[in-house]
Amino acid sequence: MDANVAVAAAGEAMCWICKENKADSGEHKTKRSDLLAVLGTPTQDAPFYFNDLNRRNQPVKSLDAKILKMPVRICASCNNARTQLHDRAWEHMSDRLRCRRLAVGRWVRCNRVFGSSVKRQMLDVHLYFLKLFGCMLAEAKANGYDLPIDLDAFSQAIMSGRPHAEVHLQFGRCDGTVGRSNLHYWKTDPGESVLAGWLYELDTIAVSVLYVQAGKFEHRRDLWHPHSRTSSKRFQIADFRYSKRDKSDVAGPNTVA
Incomplete structure (x- = not known):
């Protein structure tokens, strides 16, 4: 998508989370602390390269x-005070997972x-990825994609501090990529069930949202959710090392953001 279109559409928008303040704060696509931990600090003479x-x-x-940063912004209050604990929970989890030798298929x-x-912190991790997901949905809608996913439900979850019933996470191994995939969605039949998701990749680890x-x-037992009876206290390590797979085995979804 053309990020400039989203920026123009959201230039005077209100924050999609609180719906009270002007959207004037940019959220990083990949958490700043993650970039710093994995890549270090870029400089004028030694920049990173973005693709x-x-x-x-x-x-x-x-x-x-x-x-x-995300083309669609949120307000400074939501980006800092309201979601600060969510950011810190993922920062801690990211550090712990990157320090471990994760075996595909093992339970953690x-x-x-x-x-x-633990329950509170893992919920905060869930809410952190809700924030990123919501920004991607807002960006897609700003660019004219009519996705059958209610953004208000993401706002309500963050505002209330409760999990989104339909958003699940997978934690797994990555193949050295750093960044965020586009948002993809699948429909089983017109007007029927919808599955959507994206991948947060951080060198050796990744999170599928x-x-x-x-x-x-x-x-599925390998999907983690705060309210799941079977997996809320543990998660299974998935395999996101796609560069090692036969691309013909990967189904092609619709790309929207």
Whole structure:
């Protein structure tokens, strides 16, 4: 998509989370602390290079560069005070997972990641990825995509501090990529069930963020959700090392953001 279209459409928009304040704060596509931990600090003389579907090898000379942030913004209050604990929970989990040798298929207990307040901290991780997902949905809608996914439900979850019933996470191994995939969606039949998702990749680890319509798909034990009876206290390591797979085995979804 053309990010400039989204920026123009959202230039005077209100924050999609609180719907009260002007959207004037940019959220990083990949968390700033993650970029710093994995890539270090870029400089004028030694920049990073950013690739997307439109352009390759775009120089990045600062971790606060505009290109690293979502085109659709939220307000400073939501981006800082309201979601600060969510950011910190993922920052801690990211650090712990990157320090471990994760074996595909193995189960990891959440209390091995968070020593205390496990339920609260894992919920905060869920809410952190809700924020990113919501920004991607807002961006898609700003660019004219009519996705059958209610953005208000994402707002309500963050505002209330409760999980989104239809958003699940998978934690897994990555193949060295750093960045965020586009948002993809699948429809089983016109007007029927919808599955959407995207991948957050951070060198050796990755998180798949999935929207799964309630009642439309059979529950999978490898999907983590705060309210899941079978997996809320642990998660299974998935394999996201796609560069090692036969591309013919991967179904092609619709790309929207």
